[in-house]
Amino acid sequence: MRFNVFTPPHLRPPASVSAMMREVLLALVPGIAAAAGFFGIGVLVNILVATVVAVGAEVVMLRLRARPVSVFINDYSAVVTGVLLGIALPPLAPWWLPALGSAFAIVFGKHLYGGLGYNPFNPAMVGYVVLLISFPREMTLWLPPAGVGDGPVGAGEALTRIFTGSLPPGTELDAVSMATPLDTIKTQLGMARTLGEIQAGPLFGAIAGRGWQWINMLFLLGGAWLIYRRVIDWRIPAGVLGALAAMALVFWAADPDLRPGPVFHLFSGAAMLGAFFIATDPVSAATTPRGRLVYAAGIGVLVYVIRTWGGYPDGVAFAVLLMNMAAPLIDTYTKPRVFGQ
């Protein structure tokens, strides 16, 4: 009798790229739900537009590069890029903002480098930073979370603004928008107010910004599940959060009136999203076990530095991209010890 010959190992592999990506998407759901709850429908529109455009751009690029479209679309990596970018954008952003960022992320951040596996930078963060630099006004236009002032604008108003670029008559953009807690601290510290005074404001909750603290907590939850499922390496979130907290602790201890403490930093802005979902993008991260700790700690330190002394209220995107650049070098210097050497 004749048999088919394949190469070992013969066992069915337990993991696949698409299964991993699907789990990542699933783990994002609680955080996204919280974000949508606090900031309104705009969050979901951003995600939807960014994802549709990301997948579209992926198809076009795969066609142009003559790659098997169905195989690569099924890996869900374009979906993850779109969703991550969408989450990061302000909830009243005009529709073309996620579209543009997403297309840029896939075309320039991913395929011009050779597609999945070859991009040295996190594509979603490439798209984000391009938008941040090109459209600084649109990119900082946040809303108050539900429960603060009038809360976010209603769904109808939001959709009008997103798709027509203007608000219904009688509503002023300045009146409905509000800075993020990180942004508020930054500008108000510049106006010589103490941290205590600033944090007494309505934007701030028990441990960090209202709304934001919950969003961060739910991203933490999703991330913990990914660690448990071994989809991501614990070293990266541990490194990012550990370094961020350590930096915050040192400077807070030195000057508690001027510097928010570690808990505030951990639960503000994109800290948890960045630590569990963005810095963990394996393609652009360091790969050796020790290297990942170094890479992640670098991100944590940079996030703190940018938040505290940089020109932007949050620093996750820049921190990740900077450490992406350092990843190959880190890998070279952190080769594990070979058994028997």
Next chain:
Amino acid sequence: MTRALRDFPGGIQLAGNKGESTSRPSMTAPLPRRVVIPLDQHIGEPARPVVKPGQRVRTGELIGSPEGYLSAGVHASITGEVEAVEERPVPHPSGLPALCVVIAGDGTDEWIPAAAQQTDAMSRGALRRRLREAGIVGLGGAAFPTAVKVNTGPESAVEQLILNGAECEPYISCDEMLMRERAGAVVDGALLLMRALDTRQCLIGVEDNKPEAIETLSAAISTIAAEGVEVVPVPTRYPGGGEKQLIYTLTGKEVPSHGLPADVGVVCQNVGTAAAVHDALRHGRPLVERYVTITGPGVAGPGNVRARIGTPMHELIALCGGYTGDPDRLIMGGPMMGFGLSDDDLPVVKGTNCLLVTTETRFPRPDQAMPCIRCGACTEVCPAGLLPQQLYWHARAKDLDRVRDYDLFDCIECGACAYVCPSHIPLVQYYRFAKSEVRAQEEERHRADIARQRYELRQARLEREQREREEKRQRKKAALREKEKSTEDRKAAVQAALQRKRGEAGTSSQDTSASQDDDG
């Protein structure tokens, strides 16, 4: 039993799937009507055939004599007539045919007379010689000649003999059944090997998913009162039965990269080998039979069989109920490291521990490989502490210097990395390819070195000869000049004498000088 165990790096948990083939005792396969016995069943030089077609051989008779140091004898596994000594297809990853002795059985199974074995009086060298003649090779799959392995040289003292009964690969259960059914032979074999190695300690490492084997071995040790032999249950984790991994687990010693277990005072043997050593030394029976696991979703009644070497595989599968479902692959070895065979007409060899028949439902065809996403899963599980994805990048780029920098040759090809890779990259294939490329390159370099050396030697010789010729010429010239000079002197002397004589008598002098000139 309270030995402190170490955790080797990496490793993976795999479903054992051994229950299917261990639920009933092993069967002895009926004598095959015809056997095909390859002369190259071990690592090293193939044995040299010492029988001719038409010759009658008895079971256990030498048909292939070990050639060179790294070799082992090959024996008739049935009684009958040698039909042919020719190239036949053999189970080997290369798929190439090899020289085999084909024996048509007469059904009598008449054994060669067992020579009286005075093992107690045998020297270490004599024991090794017996093992070599009896064709004992490692039965864990690698088939390394045992006599060579136990020859650790006079300067390196062996602290421990380790018997490998871990059997970490899923589906395979031949060692487990052997330990359960022939525990006494295993333990006695251990004692004999300890004698051959001149060591006092033997640890038998058995994965803790085989409690019956652990129990029977412990019982056999106390029955025989085997001093210094100890069964140690080790955690079930693939590849815990890898030689270096098991040694580390049991002793905490790391076999140096590029080194041998003997470098750290350890020799490792498979438990089946120990039983074969017992058979050879106590009963004078060479290696003509082994335990083979016949299993997998494509086999109707999985089990273990004791099969004569050279038996066609399909006979053993038929013995286990034949095929079921839609057999897709026939694998010799386990699902992690075993290799695919294209035909079930191939003979069982000394290294055949398991025949695994798969179906497409349980063992689906490999998916298309995706690009490496650098997830690092492979690094986590690599028991050798390597960076498999870096090795892959460099192997793919055929950057042979870099693959060596990343310690390609420390890779034990366990396949753990490829198993966990979410991109389903056949990593081990790349490593094998790169290894063979590096070897070919080294061979090439070696040949080039030899050629260059030869050239240089030749050049040097030519130069030397040239120089010598020159010197000789010079010497000759000098000698000639010397001679000429002396001739001149002599001539002058003669002349003077002649003149003196002439002065006295006035006779002819020309003839004398001419005859002297000729000789120059």
